[in-house]
Amino acid sequence: MSATPTPSHDKAALERHGLSGEEYQRIVKSLGREPSLTELGIFSVMWSEHCSYKSSRVHLRTLPTTGPRVLQGPGENAGAVDIGEGLAAVFKIESHNHPSFIEPYQGAATGVGGIIRDIFTMGARPIALMNSLRFGELDDPHVRRNMEGVVAGIAGYGNSIGIPTVGGEIAFEECYTGNPLVNVFCLGIAKADEIILGIAKGTGNPVYYVGSKTGRDGIHGATMASAEFDENSAEKRPAVQVGDPFMEKLLLEACLEVMKTDALIGIQDMGAAGLTCSTCEMGSRGGAGIDIDVMHVPQRETGMTAYEIMLSESQERMLLVVKRGREREVEEIFEKWDLHAAHIGEVTEDGLMRVRERGQVVAEIPTGALTDDAPVYNRPMQRPAYLDEVQKLSLTERPAVSDDAALRALLASPAIANKRWVYRQYDHMVRTNTLVLPGMGAGVVRVKGTNRALALSVDGNGRYCYLDPYRGAVLAVVEAARNVACAGGEPIGATNCLNFGNPERPEIMWQFARAVEGITAACKALDLPITGGNVSLYNETDGKAIYPTPVLGVVGLIEDASKVLGRSFKGSDDAVVLLGDTRHELGGSEYLKVTQRLVAGHPPDVDLTAEKALQQLLVAAAHESLIRSAHDCAEGGLAVALAECAFDTGGIGLTVDIPAVAAPDAWLSTSALFSESASRVVVSAARGQVEALLARAKALGVPAREIGTTGTDRISVSIEGRQVLDVAVSDAEAIWNTALEKHFKQKAA
Amino acid sequence: MRFAVVVFPGSNCDHDAYHAAKEVLGQEAEFVWHKETDLRGADAVILPGGFSHGDYLRTGAIARFSPVMDAVKRFAAAGGPVLGICNGFQILLEAGLLPGAMLRNRGLKFLCAHVHARVEQTDTPFTLACRPQQVLRMPIAHGEGNYFTTPEGLRTLQENRQIVFRYVDPSGHVTEDANPNGSLESIAGICNERRNVVGLMPHPERACELSLGSEDGLVLFESVMAAHASGALAAAGSASA
Numbered sequence: 010m011s012a013t014p015t016p017s018h019d020k021a022a023l024e025r026h027g028l029s030g031e032e033y034q035r036i037v038k039s040l041g042r043e044p045s046l047t048e049l050g051i052f053s054v055m056w057s058e059h060c061s062y063k064s065s066r067v068h069l070r071t072l073p074t075t076g077p078r079v080l081q082g083p084g085e086n087a088g089a090v091d092i093g094e095g096l097a098a099v100f101k102i103e104s105h106n107h108p109s110f111i112e113p114y115q116g117a118a119t120g121v122g123g124i125i126r127d128i129f130t131m132g133a134r135p136i137a138l139m140n141s142l143r144f145g146e147l148d149d150p151h152v153r154r155n156m157e158g159v160v161a162g163i164a165g166y167g168n169s170i171g172i173p174t175v176g177g178e179i180a181f182e183e184c185y186t187g188n189p190l191v192n193v194f195c196l197g198i199a200k201a202d203e204i205i206l207g208i209a210k211g212t213g214n215p216v217y218y219v220g221s222k223t224g225r226d227g228i229h230g231a232t233m234a235s236a237e238f239d240e241n242s243a244e245k246r247p248a249v250q251v252g253d254p255f256m257e258k259l260l261l262e263a264c265l266e267v268m269k270t271d272a273l274i275g276i277q278d279m280g281a282a283g284l285t286c287s288t289c290e291m292g293s294r295g296g297a298g299i300d301i302d303v304m305h306v307p308q309r310e311t312g313m314t315a316y317e318i319m320l321s322e323s324q325e326r327m328l329l330v331v332k333r334g335r336e337r338e339v340e341e342i343f344e345k346w347d348l349h350a351a352h353i354g355e356v357t358e359d360g361l362m363r364v365r366e367r368g369q370v371v372a373e374i375p376t377g378a379l380t381d382d383a384p385v386y387n388r389p390m391q392r393p394a395y396l397d398e399v400q401k402l403s404l405t406e407r408p409a410v411s412d413d414a415a416l417r418a419l420l421a422s423p424a425i426a427n428k429r430w431v432y433r434q435y436d437h438m439v440r441t442n443t444l445v446l447p448g449m450g451a452g453v454v455r456v457k458g459t460n461r462a463l464a465l466s467v468d469g470n471g472r473y474c475y476l477d478p479y480r481g482a483v484l485a486v487v488e489a490a491r492n493v494a495c496a497g498g499e500p501i502g503a504t505n506c507l508n509f510g511n512p513e514r515p516e517i518m519w520q521f522a523r524a525v526e527g528i529t530a531a532c533k534a535l536d537l538p539i540t541g542g543n544v545s546l547y548n549e550t551d552g553k554a555i556y557p558t559p560v561l562g563v564v565g566l567i568e569d570a571s572k573v574l575g576r577s578f579k580g581s582d583d584a585v586v587l588l589g590d591t592r593h594e595l596g597g598s599e600y601l602k603v604t605q606r607l608v609a610g611h612p613p614d615v616d617l618t619a620e621k622a623l624q625q626l627l628v629a630a631a632h633e634s635l636i637r638s639a640h641d642c643a644e645g646g647l648a649v650a651l652a653e654c655a656f657d658t659g660g661i662g663l664t665v666d667i668p669a670v671a672a673p674d675a676w677l678s679t680s681a682l683f684s685e686s687a688s689r690v691v692v693s694a695a696r697g698q699v700e701a702l703l704a705r706a707k708a709l710g711v712p713a714r715e716i717g718t719t720g721t722d723r724i725s726v727s728i729e730g731r732q733v734l735d736v737a738v739s740d741a742e743a744i745w746n747t748a749l750e751k752h753f754k755q756k757a758a
Numbered sequence: 759m760r761f762a763v764v765v766f767p768g769s770n771c772d773h774d775a776y777h778a779a780k781e782v783l784g785q786e787a788e789f790v791w792h793k794e795t796d797l798r799g800a801d802a803v804i805l806p807g808g809f810s811h812g813d814y815l816r817t818g819a820i821a822r823f824s825p826v827m828d829a830v831k832r833f834a835a836a837g838g839p840v841l842g843i844c845n846g847f848q849i850l851l852e853a854g855l856l857p858g859a860m861l862r863n864r865g866l867k868f869l870c871a872h873v874h875a876r877v878e879q880t881d882t883p884f885t886l887a888c889r890p891q892q893v894l895r896m897p898i899a900h901g902e903g904n905y906f907t908t909p910e911g912l913r914t915l916q917e918n919r920q921i922v923f924r925y926v927d928p929s930g931h932v933t934e935d936a937n938p939n940g941s942l943e944s945i946a947g948i949c950n951e952r953r954n955v956v957g958l959m960p961h962p963e964r965a966c967e968l969s970l971g972s973e974d975g976l977v978l979f980e981s982v983m984a985a986h987a988s989g990a991l992a993a994a995g996s997a998s999a
Contacts, residue, residue: 161867164867164868165868168809168870168899168901169809169812169813170770170809171770171771171808171809253812254809255767255768255814256812258767258768258770258812259767259768346767347767429871432870433867433869433870433871434867434868434869434870435868435870436868436899437870438870438897438899438961438964438970439770439771439774439899439964440770440773440774441774441777441778441963441964441966441967441970443970444969444970446971455969457777457781571969
């Protein structure tokens with residue numbers, strides 16, 4: 010580089026940039042000289058954990074990412090799978106944990122904005138949003154305030170831009186108090202042969218910048234997301250960006266219109282690490298260089314330096330490479346939407362990311378050095394000592410509460426209770442595709458122009474993963490896939506968001522590695538490719554890590570949208586059939602947490618072959634109209650699942666006799682009711698279909714037994730003839746309906 | 759029959775209204791960009807829901823200045839049927855085509871849910887196929903749907919029978935609990951004096967297919983189609999003039 014010779018940077022400068030001494034030496038080696046300050050900033054964000062995956066990459070390599078339906082695997086803005094009729098489902102999940110703690114509304118809102126950009130960047134029209142949220146316990150007013158802000162932020166952005174939030178999950182554990190998890194998922198539909206990539210190529214092609222002006226907001230956001238929190242974190246507020254959903258709506262419509270022309274070479278959004286990341290990643294993918302002058306970048310503030318412009322994380326900005334000679338056509342489309350497309354540079358053939366400030370070169374870095382040559386760490390791992398302690402569980406004393414009281418307590422647990430206080434704040438119907446409303450099962454959206462529909466589910470269970478990261482991760486995969494199968498969808502693709510603590514601690518790295526092994530094993534067994542995702546590390550506050558929390562988003566294909574199923578019974582006098590077997594598995598259960606304040610034991614075991622067979626049965630039974638509803642047994646076990654089947658039906662109850670389990674005498678009924686054994690689903694079927702259903706189950710090797718009948722207005726459960734529960738549906742439903750919103754009542758007008 | 763669906767920057771239910779008119783009801787439908795000045799021979803105009811201009815100043819406050827609004831005003835003045843849904847209703851209020859204003863929802867939060875609305879007047883082009891007092895189950899999705907007007911304004915609405923929809927419980931009774939946003943007199947929708955311009959907060963276009971949970975919204979479209987077919991639009995326009 011000819012300009013701005015720079016002295017070597019001192020230790021304090023490296024620390025501010027989150028770079029180690031070794032990493033600095035690596036930079037010097039890769040450039041063959043000392044970096045300028047702008048270059049140092051560029052390296053620091055690109056080599057941050059958030060952008061480079063330097064701690065996680067060696068482990069992620071084991072994930073299955075291919076399959077006959079995969080059109081785009083990891084490495085692009087989002088993954089894509091073939092859903093037939095020439096269409097692709099484009100989807101991804103991403104975290105916005107750190108910003109959502111510092112500024113809940115804007116942190117969550119910009120998370121939604123970011124994931125939507127990832128989807129439409131691929132040439133897909135976004136049609137559905139989901140989210141997976143984790144907070145501390147709701148009796149803490151700070152947690153309530155944080156949750157109100159996060160929910161309002163998700164609503165504020167998604168509602169305005171007009172993409173429905175069709176479902177999600179929320180969990181509450183003390184470990185998330187100072188580090189909530191906000192994982193957002195978006196699904197879009199594209200023509201399979203018109204997927205657009207984030208690539209720069211063709212020497213001399215112009216590079217355009219479109220969208221909001223660049224300000225000083227969010228500088229070093231990616232670096233912030235790669236560090237632990239402490240008591241000073243509130244001071245990091247300027248590193249959180251402010252979202253503008255209206256601007257993004259204009260960008261979305263204008264970009265989709267530009268993509269209909271063939272004037273576009275590639276496009277990428279400016280998310281984490283802003284202009285830096287988009288230029289070098291696009292150049293790197295195309296094996297090309299990019300030469301830009303920051304003077305041409307629209308700026309919101311005066312006196313911004315090249316360093317600030319390159320590192321800003323201002324929201325709602327896109328970078329485009331356009332075919333030379335087609336500039337006017339593209340500019341006119343943006344003008345129609347009152348957007349200004351600024352020509353900021355050109356594609357070059359030298360493979361260098363060259364940044365100028367009024368013509369003078371201030372950074373010149375091989376694009377590959379920033380992406381492919383980023384450091385990769387095989388960090389030390391060690392099995393945490395706490396595991397032996399928490400995995401111990403001896404249930405010898407009698408249960409502390411009656412089964413009836415336990416059911417009521419579980420229905421009132423915020424993890425299980427009706428989440429309507431949340432999802433009613435989200436527009437979940439806009440675009441008129443939502444076939445299954447939030448809270449009624451997996452989110453299901455139809456694909457207009459076809460008979461098809463897509464079922465979506467996001468699931469995780471931090472408590473299970475804390476007790477056993479491998480098994481917990483397996484359970485997260487199978488639960489998300491099972492939820493999709495319950496709607497009648499064949500799971501065809503998955504995305505993951507891996508939320509963990511500080512990877513520099515061997516115990517955390519061990520949790521991470523084991524969880525990835527679990528995801529790998531489960532996805533392989535279910536033939537479920539992972540097409541992309543996100544890793545969020547350093548989720549710690551004051552040295553205390555969150556539970557290891559992998560969250561899985563699964564997309565399922567329903568070939569006939571009229572066959573979609575929800576969780577609720579459809580009428581009286583249908584047969585209630587239990588698929589799967591219950592074992593004495595209360596380890597890590599919601600029951601132990603709610604009734605005994607106990608997080609202990611081994612999470613439930615999973616037989617992946619049995620799980621696969623169960624899911625195949627569900628998809629076939631839905632397709633052949635053998636069943637009328639399906640609901641999986643999750644938190645709270647069979648008893649809660651049965652109760653939930655009766656909710657939102659106008660009071661259709663059930664009378665069932667469920668099998669006993671092999672458990673200590675004092676725990677016989679409790680275990681049968683509340684054990685969280687995996688691979689179990691409650692279905693209802695018209696009388697005339699039961700025989701065919703049981704035969705189908707037998708052929709697939711799925712344990713299935715008719716346990717009773719829908720009807721009456723009570724939830725009546727016996728075990729081998731001995732009645733153990735008898736509750737009016739209306740009583741149980743009232744508890745379930747109001748438990749969550751009660752926490753927020755004092756604020757409702 | 760030909761529907762024009764006006765698209766403002768930030769409209770997001772434009773595709774839904776278009777889908778209902780075109781795909782569900784098999785009518786002609788066309789998007790009209792807000793910078794256009796001509797409704798291109800439309801028989802009915804829909805101002806769809808959404809967040810026009812981000813709703814940043816006040817809901818509907820900027821959209822009323824769009825060039826297309828002059829054409830909409832001329833169309834309405836000539837007796838043409840205009841339906842404003844949600845943000846479209848808010849725009850009609852700001853543009854002075856309908857009286858009153860919107861406050862934030864009583865609960866101060868955006869609310870998306872199915873509600874019940876009772877048809878109070880059947881002599882508008884969008885309700886003439888309804889039974890008197892018919893209860894329609896339709897979704898709402900808004901943060902500012904708390905209808906407000908002055909005491910004199912309310913008296914005028916009542917005297918002229920301009921309250922077209924009220925929030926009710928499923929059995930058709932006006933109750934406090936059935937009013938989702940605190941609207942004055944449980945008002946969910948109104949019309950102008952001439953009765954050809956109707957605005958409502960619930961989304962009929964989201965309730966046109968059973969697979970989406972309700973097809974009660976169809977009757978609004980069927981009404982205006984019947985009005986068009988019978989040539990009653992002019993009659994509706996001139997009846998109260």
